[in-house]
Amino acid sequence: MTGEPESLESEALARESPESEAVTTSAEGRDPAAYDLVIRRAHVFDGYRARTGLYDVATRGGEIAAVSAEPLRGAVEVDAAGGWVMPGLIDTHLHFYDVFAVSDPESMRAFEQNELPGRLDAFLRHGVTTIKSVGDPTAEILETRAKIAAGTLRGPRLLATGCGITGRDGHPAATVFSGNPWARARFTGEIDSARQMRDLVRQLADRGVDAIKLLSEGACAHSGSPQYLWHIPAFPEAVELVRLPREFLRAGIETGHERGLRVTVHTTQQAAAREAVEAGADGLEHGVTVEPLTDDSLIDLMLEHDVTYTPTLWAHDASHPDARGNVKKVAEAGVRIALGSDSFSGRGRFGANTLEEAQLMVAAGMTPLQSLVAGTSGAARQCVRADLGTVAPGKRADLILLNADPTQDIGNLRELGMTVLNGEIVHQR
Structure with missing residues (x-):
């Protein structure tokens, strides 16, 4: 795959995953009590490709509950300010x-x-x-x-x-x-x-x-x-x-x-x-x-x-x-x-x-x-863990928030703003 344009590479990786289209594009369950944590207005690398636009990523009970292009509300809200959410x-x-x-x-x-x-x-x-x-x-x-x-x-x-x-x-x-x-x-x-x-x-x-x-x-x-x-x-x-x-x-x-x-x-x-x-x-x-x-x-x-x-x-x-x-x-x-x-x-x-x-x-x-x-x-x-490694509803809410785009510069993995494990914030700068 090296040598292909990155857009084609992303598409090939996305086609490989049955979860690649699981990201919602509308806000379901906008009741503030519906979600434990919402990371607002983030770019998303979903484990296969970088998705276009900004999303709110919501968790409930240790799982990712929604990934929405429309605003969501939660008991705890974190403004990503255009940062990058990706799987831990x-x-x-x-x-x-x-x-x-x-x-x-x-x-x-x-x-x-x-x-x-x-x-x-x-x-x-x-x-x-x-x-x-x-x-x-x-x-x-x-x-x-x-x-x-x-x-x-x-x-x-x-x-x-x-x-x-x-x-x-x-x-x-x-x-x-x-x-x-x-x-x-x-x-x-x-x-x-x-x-x-x-x-x-x-x-x-x-x-x-x-x-x-x-x-x-x-x-x-x-x-x-x-x-x-x-x-x-x-x-x-x-x-x-x-x-x-x-x-x-x-x-x-x-x-x-x-x-x-x-x-x-x-x-x-x-x-x-x-x-x-x-x-x-x-x-x-x-x-x-x-x-x-x-x-x-x-x-x-x-x-x-x-x-x-x-x-x-x-x-x-x-x-x-x-x-x-x-x-x-x-x-x-x-x-x-x-x-x-x-x-x-x-x-x-x-x-x-x-x-x-x-x-x-x-x-x-x-x-x-x-x-x-x-x-x-x-x-x-x-690791045979289909519940991990992907940002999609139903997956474990193991997430990281980065301050810069890792899909363009892998060194931006060091720009860590927050770590979420099982839906709980366990590290935050």
Whole structure:
């Protein structure tokens, strides 16, 4: 789609969505008591395209109740003054617990009491209303999810895979957690066989995870596989890894699908990405980063299988010079892309990293509109949350108000005036 006039690009994205015409053009229910919150006179990016004209956006009971070209009234009214309303951002790939600090029960309790609330609030202060954890300790991240859902802990909507599943001595078990056995046993699930893979996926499904994450460069024997040297600047040691066998991947993906869960796979090499897609993966976490994407048939395969590509440039752009060109190539081919920063402790700031990811995708060659779609409706689709990522009646009222147009300059995501979560103003400048 890159290279098309933006008007044509908007129309193509809008046609993709059944919700694209759901915006009302007349004011229904103008009784002031009808709406809890009304954001008045705003431009609207609805998750697919920028709509023409100014609108009032009204919420009721945590949902978007109306989007009207005519004035609405509500118990609380905010004058957007021509600013921009759009869905709250969704970051589909991050690691929330501090992998550097958590090494025993005492440090885990200290993190949850002293650090966790501030990190959650940071997302809201940057307009991120949904986050997806893809490799945190299962019990703790699910408990955090439950507290947020119950309202006893303030934070963005939290989705979680629980531990990431890898081969014995695979990444991140033998890399990030090589010197931290206590955390290694909680943040990662190491398996030696397809049967163990199936059993672990079933256990996670029984605990109520939102999705499954597998790691392809998982250090299991794979005949003929070249080894991949894992190394990123945040960690001093380089570790040689090989790919998971296809039967392990297929066992995890098939079992996840049997339990109604979307399964995404961590890859970095073209060969690993192909194996994951052929095994039935719904998405590629990182995609291809360590080499240029030269296999056009792999792109065709991603399109054929409707696979989502999550670039995570925030974590990999500096150390992998081919990553940007690969993102540009898949975007131009029309592969679905979701925003995921791969944020982790020790570098950058939660929330701010998500905004940087959106900007890096544009720097890689995507248009601002494509980047916005990746962070809203595209991310919601990757998370199988049709109630998120769109400004339309009946959707969750997770919204942000910006002071400038993000469809023309992606940097305007930083011009945040207000964050709304479940219809409640949770941050306002």
